[in-house]
Amino acid sequence: MGSLAQKSVLMICGDYMEDFEAIVPFQVLQAFGIRVDCVSPGKKSGDRCLTAVHDYMGYELYTELPGHNFILNKSFEDVKPESYDALIIPGGRFTELISVDNKVLNIVRKFDEAGKPIAATCHSQLVLVSAGIVEGKKCTAFPSLKHVIKLAGGVWLDPEPITSCFCDGNIISALGWPAHAEYLNILFHSMGVKIAADQKKSVLFLCGDYVEDYEINVPFQAMGGLGCKVVAASPNKKKGDKCVTAIHDDEGAQICSEKQGHNFIVTTDWEEVCVEDYDCLVIPGGRSPEFLVMDDKVVSLVKIFAEKNKVIGAIGQGKLLLAAAGLLEGKNCASSYAMKAIVKVAGGVLMESAESVTHGNLLTATGWPALPHFISDLASLLGFTVI
Structure with missing residues (x-):
């Protein structure tokens, strides 16, 4: 892919921010050469933020589960708003804390005064309300904030369907992570970034219960944000069924921990899958x-x-399926420790220092930390270009 290294985004983070609402823009924007600096009041570069999984698990309100650990890459005290092209504030309970932080509110106001894009999801619109920048603006949020938006002089837009994202001037707003495909598309456009292909592409994702949370959702939303038709299928599930996901994270043990993640919704019946309808297959x-x-x-x-x-x-x-299908023989592969023995016995060639490797039309990645490289390489294989 071409590089947009001159573009940069500031993301304001905090403990118990929504997991997807931080990682999706963080990794997808990086995939296209956009620098994303992640900061949190009172924290420094290298510190971690705890994240939260917000999803409906059969109760009246969403359930909160522990998410991945998110590592900050810049110190809050070093932030210079004029150095960035856009501001992102994920949702989650941390927004209650930063909505009364004057340093954060001053940063938000400076972005608004400069007319730079400000993207808010779920509950982070509360920060925009506190900064006094929603008056007269059309926006949406998690529905519990409807009255708050209206009290602040904003014009409430119902988030229907929940994948909707809205833009009024420099304010980009969405109900939450289900809207990420449209959110990414609008954010790219607002930043003057054009990513195009010669024709619309279709991508099929294979999934099942305990698919890795980031590895299914981040590329699924990324390719949707590029305008691809994205479809997810599972052999024993119907359209609308859920796959429970797994969060695999380094928490200091010899191998990664596993926690329950978001639900992922299957979008087609297995019987409806026809290879000719797709340009690409992704196996998380x-x-x-x-x-x-x-x-x-x-x-x-x-x-x-x-x-x-x-x-x-x-x-x-996901390389286990490539091995079973006989596709790794003689192919260069990227792999973490978990798959090295299987790649070797299947005849693959391990590229030890690589996070993502392309060999012909075959693309392999080590795991979710490599997703920016994987998404960039996948977009290139599908003929996308940065304009």
């Missing part, structure tokens, strides 16, 4: 490949994509 990792590889029809589908010379991308343990 997590533990779902262990289940998928035991299903002959899934392995056969992967083989057909290869026979048709389609682009195939596998992240983390």
